[in-house]
Amino acid sequence: MTLPKSVALFALALLTIGAKASPPDTERIVDASTGHMVTTAINGRPMKLRVDLDTSDWIMLNAASAARAGLDGSMLKFTTRLYGVKVKIDSSLTRVKVGALNKGRRVFWFDRDVIDAPADGIVGPSHLPENRVTLRFHPPVPGERTIELAVDHSMIRGPRYRLDIGEETIWVNLAPLRPLSVATAAAGAYLAQQRDGHWTGPPQTVKVPPGIDRPGRPMALRKPLDINGLADESFLVRTADYRGGFALPPDEEESADPDEIVITGKTSRGRAQLWLTLGKDVLGGCSSITHDKRRQMLILRCL
Secondary structure (H helix, E strand, O other), X not given: OOOOHHHHHHHHHHHHOOOOOOOOOOEEEEEHHHOOEEEEEEOOEEEEEEEOOOOOOOEEEOHHHHHHOOOOOOOOOEEEEEOOEXXXXXXXXXXXXXXXXXXXXXXXXXXXOOOOOOOOEEEOHHHOOOOEEEEEOOOOXXXXXXXXXXXXXXXXOEEEEEEEXXXXXXXXXXXXXXXXXXXXXXXXXXXXXXXXXXXXXXXXXXXXXXXXXXXXXXXXXXXXEEEOOEXXXXXXXXXXXXXXXXXXXXXXXXXXXXXXXXXXXOOEOOOOOOEEEEOHHHHOOEEEEEEEOOOOEEEEEEO
């Protein structure tokens, strides 16, 4: 059936009533020359926040920076124990301006630093107004390839990639500004079972947010992981954290040392969490990583 032109135009008008133009395609590039920091105004005071891909949905400040911003806390404050360490957490609802964004946001701070100076705090891509946020580490080099990781969003850890291995899912997130890759105890135990993992060194400490030392140990996989083209064969395992019912591999008899110093800590065996965070040891060959919010994609350009 052919509609009269006037009817067709009327139908088209109905379809477009209330329609909004698509927002412009925008990108923010944060490079090494700035320390991967963005300049913001929090409660009207200038602040420098480092952009991290593996952070929560909240802006987190160092305590001294929160004081300098004139934030005096709110009713939403509490004291908790993280891995056996008492930590005080405070927050304030205040105005945050970064780029085109100028809105009220809840800002959190601890009784300890979350990041080293000169940064005042940490912000994730979700708080930046641009559609794409690119961390650039060095100029592109010949021979680079593009690796795309489809992600969803974790309110606690930011964009995450689902890696299905056997009957379990390993959640992978990227921390290109941290030196080493780190797995939870459950992830280390499961990967050791599935990919022939073994300890490669003595226990050592792992610093986890917000600045707490946890027991860890380096592990290598004889069958490396393939994360959509990104290879990983070694990482530190947080041996006391989020193990659940998984069993870590025993020591090999030939590497046992009766004088070895063992680092211990309060365990959080509760519910197993299978997380693998890739650090600079794996991502150091990448010239840039882009978080595309519209496509829900992490785009890596790496050798």
